[in-house]
Amino acid sequence: MHGNIGFGNAVSGKLKYRDVGCGQIGEKDVGKEISLCGWVFRNRDHGGLIFIDLRDRTGVAQLVFNPDVDAATHDQAHHLKVESVIAVRGEIRKRPVGTENPAIPTGMVEVYVKSLSILNRADPLPFSIEDNSEVSESLRLRYRYLDLRRPEMLSNLVTRHRVCKTTRDYLDGAGFLEIETPILTKSTPEGARDYLVPSRTNPGGFFALPQSPQLFKQILMVAGMDRYFQITKCFRDEDLRADRQPEFTQIDLEMSFVGADDVIKLVEGLLNRMFKEISGLDVETPFPRLTYRESMERFGNDKPDMRFGLELKDMAEEARMSTFKVFLDALDAGGRVKAILGKNMAAYSRRETDLLTQEVQAMGAKGLAWIKVKDGFESTITKFFPEEALRKMAEKLDAQPGDMMLFIADREAVVHDVLSRLRLELGKKSGLIGNEDKFLWVTDFPLLEWNEEEERFQAMHHPFTSPVDENLEYVLNGDFSDRAAVSSLRARAYDIVLNGSEIGGGSLRIHNPQVQRRVFQLIGISEKEARERFGFLLDALRYGAPPHGGLALGLDRIVMIMTGSDSIRDVIAFPKTQKAACLLTNAPSAVDTKQLRELYLKLTLPEEQGEPEE
């Protein structure tokens, strides 16, 4: 339980509600007369003696109502409803020998209640306040104030608070200023869909809620703030997942006159301290680093879970030794043949391998090739391979008898995508995932990625990310029609990955207006467009912009991992559903036409589904 609350000073008018928290009484207090407040957690009415567990944020205390102490109070207690809020006054006594409860911190003592006042009588609850209750999520969200009474939810919010507190302490100590940036801001072109806010005072004009404070923090660097941070909400109007909310919180920071290593070192220090102070874990720094390229080659994605092996192995050489058309065709078409180890999967039945094949097909692969390793090699495709190739492949994968080798041959993107997902699944299934937290930096991201639909390049990180020094000359003077050259540009960007989850990312920014213009050009933003959308940034870069860079950490995801939560909703006090609705307040909801008129808005809803009228 968190912190020592100054309950002794909690005075409202002349009435002193309570002396301490329920969880704070102990043997040291035996003999004292005190006041407690809280919620009726459990009610054990023996007719004569009545035991009530009184709960507040600090814990639980057992109250005893004895008719011999005060008959009227005892009678009152007889009618107490669960989750009612009460205040009691009574004497702390040691529990009789043999009736102590070692399961709770206050279990050695109990409060003999002399007087009781019911501050708020509770109706029967829609669900009970228990940690292990499996109530439907919609009910929990609708009655969030009840859900949050569960100790587990409280504990999650306490952890969240402590992450914020540690962050503020650490960054303050490192010379950072906490500065707020606007929530009503300008719509950005690249990236996620914006949440829009119409402007009454500027008819037809819209604010957007920030997807991140990116531009403002860069402007703060130009303003000479040197080191900025903020724990702030970001908004993205995209579809939700178990670890994604439409509004989420970032620990956002930016520093002047730094290189990537400075930012990385600072963040390693922050995370190290967080995990030490909150989880009691000593996270080793510096964290390992992988380049994007290496991460893709070895794990198939840019946020590998480093808690287990099962690395992807390139099998092009062995495939070339074979006469297996599927592999050869993939290679000839410029694709890849790679494999992963299926630990202890040689016993798979035909049915099971078929199921696995269906799975990878659902992920986008054309098929799955497999070779079981027993005394020899067993598969319908071994006949296409010389013995030497089979042995080499087994060696690369460190396959032992009893294992199975799993191959995907396709375009590189498909091979990596499918195998990385397969790797995760196999890791989980085989119980190979260790329980030690594994941090990782992924560096040297491509500057741009090709967008098939729009047939143009777009920024992989964001358009303000600096290219690496070696690419600066090309960015400033090169010929952008050379797609291969443009594709190979790399960014001074870095992501921080924890247990296979991207918990943050950042970069060194462009602080030269000419470079910024050329990058806009690369991603197909015209001079005119750049002016309209980012004129203020381009201007700022002309009036003394220091080299700067920073990073943003996903607070919700960090707290999720620290608390072992499966859902981001369990670490947010008032989260939204998968449809981005708030079941507590019923937002979003319709507004009346007067409000719309004031904002110069007219609705054009799809055909009415309410009244089936002709």
Add this chain to the structure above:
RNA sequence: GGGGUGGUAGUUCAGCCGGUUAGAACGCUGGCCUGUCACGCCAGAGGUCGCGGGUUCGAUCCCCGUCCACCCCGCCA
């Protein structure tokens, strides 16, 4: 936008291969109980089977549509 899982008492679930009175546990209400801690015992109340339509003599069950929650793909620089 697509795929999947679920929706039956206040809650968590069972059930009904279409049939007359839809069950359990917990909770709730009343009673009994002076050492419990998920107290115990006895009795009782409690249902639009998510919603709309269809098939049928008859639908909680079958069919179609729809809404809600969750998981995933697309999407999320």
